[in-house]
Amino acid sequence: MTQRVPVRLETWSLRLAPPLATLFIPIAVVAIFFWVPTDAGLGLSQRIFYFHVPCALAAFASYAAAGLCGIAYLRYSRSEWDHASNAAVGTGMLFGSLVLITGSIWAKTAWGTWWTWDARLTTFLILWLVFASYAMLRALGRGNDMTPRYAAVLAIVGTLNIPLVMVATKLWRTIHPQVIGNPKGGIEDPRMLATLGLGMVAILALCVWFWALRSRILRVEEKLSVLEASRP
Amino acid sequence: MGAIVWKDLLSELRNRDTVMSLFVLGVLVLVIFQFALNLSPAETRRLAPGMLWTAIVFSSSIAIGRTLISEREAGCLGALVIAPIDRGSIFIAKLVVNVVILSVFEVTLVPVFALMADVSILTVWPQLAVVMFAGTLGLAAVGTLFALAAAGTRARETMLPLIALPLEIPLLLAAVQCTEAVLTGASLTGLGAWANLLFAFDALFVAVGWLAFEFVAVE
Numbered sequence: 276m277t278q279r280v281p282v283r284l285e286t287w288s289l290r291l292a293p294p295l296a297t298l299f300i301p302i303a304v305v306a307i308f309f310w311v312p313t314d315a316g317l318g319l320s321q322r323i324f325y326f327h328v329p330c331a332l333a334a335f336a337s338y339a340a341a342g343l344c345g346i347a348y349l350r351y352s353r354s355e356w357d358h359a360s361n362a363a364v365g366t367g368m369l370f371g372s373l374v375l376i377t378g379s380i381w382a383k384t385a386w387g388t389w390w391t392w393d394a395r396l397t398t399f400l401i402l403w404l405v406f407a408s409y410a411m412l413r414a415l416g417r418g419n420d421m422t423p424r425y426a427a428v429l430a431i432v433g434t435l436n437i438p439l440v441m442v443a444t445k446l447w448r449t450i451h452p453q454v455i456g457n458p459k460g461g462i463e464d465p466r467m468l469a470t471l472g473l474g475m476v477a478i479l480a481l482c483v484w485f486w487a488l489r490s491r492i493l494r495v496e497e498k499l500s501v502l503e504a505s506r507p
Numbered sequence: 508m509g510a511i512v513w514k515d516l517l518s519e520l521r522n523r524d525t526v527m528s529l530f531v532l533g534v535l536v537l538v539i540f541q542f543a544l545n546l547s548p549a550e551t552r553r554l555a556p557g558m559l560w561t562a563i564v565f566s567s568s569i570a571i572g573r574t575l576i577s578e579r580e581a582g583c584l585g586a587l588v589i590a591p592i593d594r595g596s597i598f599i600a601k602l603v604v605n606v607v608i609l610s611v612f613e614v615t616l617v618p619v620f621a622l623m624a625d626v627s628i629l630t631v632w633p634q635l636a637v638v639m640f641a642g643t644l645g646l647a648a649v650g651t652l653f654a655l656a657a658a659g660t661r662a663r664e665t666m667l668p669l670i671a672l673p674l675e676i677p678l679l680l681a682a683v684q685c686t687e688a689v690l691t692g693a694s695l696t697g698l699g700a701w702a703n704l705l706f707a708f709d710a711l712f713v714a715v716g717w718l719a720f721e722f723v724a725v726e
Binding site: 349401404405407408411412415416419421422424425426427428429431432433435436439440442443444446447 | 652653655656659660661666669670672673674676677680681684700701704707708711712715719722723
């Protein structure tokens with residue numbers, strides 16, 4: 276029963292996410308470049324924000340999903356959950372890398388430097404490193420039956436560690452703009468908020484699409500290796 | 508559980524491999540810092556807490572896996588897992604052993620560090636001991652939890668620092684800040700948010716290790 280849940284999620288994701296992404300990505304691109312007003316203070320460079328923030332959301336959602344699927348895998352010992360967790364770390368790494376790259380590009384124009392040890396940049400870098408070690412564990416532990424279990428524990432611990440990393444880096448230092456939920460200096464223009472919403476739907480749909488594809492590939496690969504092993 | 512702790516400590520006491528290698532490695536890191544950064548005495552004093560924790564984190568991440576890896580090689584872990592005890596207890600026992608070994612290492616390293624960095628620890632040592640213990644507990648918990656995972660990969664000993672170091676960054680930040688405050692004369696109650704973070708990290712990783720060992724210690 277429980278092994279059907281990730282497979283069903285995957286099937287529905289492959290039905291819903293591709294049309295959503297195909298529809299919303301062009302709309303979001305048009306909105307970002309032609310419709311939304313230019314920011315008065317930051318100018319043109321602020322437009323990368325509509326791409327950067329949705330990517331960060333997708334990365335956080337992926338890491339959280341990886342942790343949850345890891346818990347389900349340890350609980351039910353079904354490889355479908357392991358594939359779901361592994362695939363979520365994959366999308367987390369992809370969108371996490373995009374967050375670091377787009378953030379760096381923006382920081383160069385806004386702050387005049389590619390990198391600073393600001394709280395949010397540091398938080399993201401640490402998360403990226405934790406899940407990079409997950410990828411290393413996967414790659415170097417291939418062939419060991421226990422690797423999925425260790426990987427699940429690492430995904431869970433990595434996810435639980437997120438609040439601590441946030442607190443630590445915030446105590447350490449911060450200059451990152453606080454845009455959402457900030458009474459002063461936040462975005463107020465409804466067109467800006469709408470564009471941000473469009474970007475979020477587009478990127479999240481793309482993220483879910485990638486996750487479902489990756490999860491299916493991992494499952495098919497496992498089936499294939501079982502078939503090959505049983506060939507006379 | 509007491510038997511596991513006693514057995515491991517006895518075997519460590521007989522050959523003293525881990526503590527000796529930890530100590531030499533720790534002193535080397537401190538010395539390398541001096542040569543690499545060419546610090547003036549004032550700079551050394553300012554950077555001292557960071558240097559101390561860097562030495563501890565690197566040495567421990569390299570040496571801490573030994574208590575589990577050597578058992579795996581000797582086939583002892585398989586026997587422990589099928590023994591009629593809770594696997595969480597194996598984690599706690601291993602954690603205690605690692606904390607004791609690391610504490611012995613720190614007790615030898617800190618005086619050397621105090622001499623090199625010219626900081627006085629005579630008046631602040633009780634507070635310093637509490638901070639060091641809290642930091643050590645967190646390091647040992649992460650190391651103990653993932654030592655088995657690292658041992659199962661092709662990279663073996665190299666894998667443990669790769670997994671442990673990124674996870675330990677919040678702990679490292681908190682431990683360095685607390686040590687700095689303590690060395691400049693702050694009381695334990697005056698450490699504020701950094702001390703809370705340090706204890707939160709300890710609580711999280713000890714609890715998760717205890718719960719998760721049930722699932723990873725299967726041979």
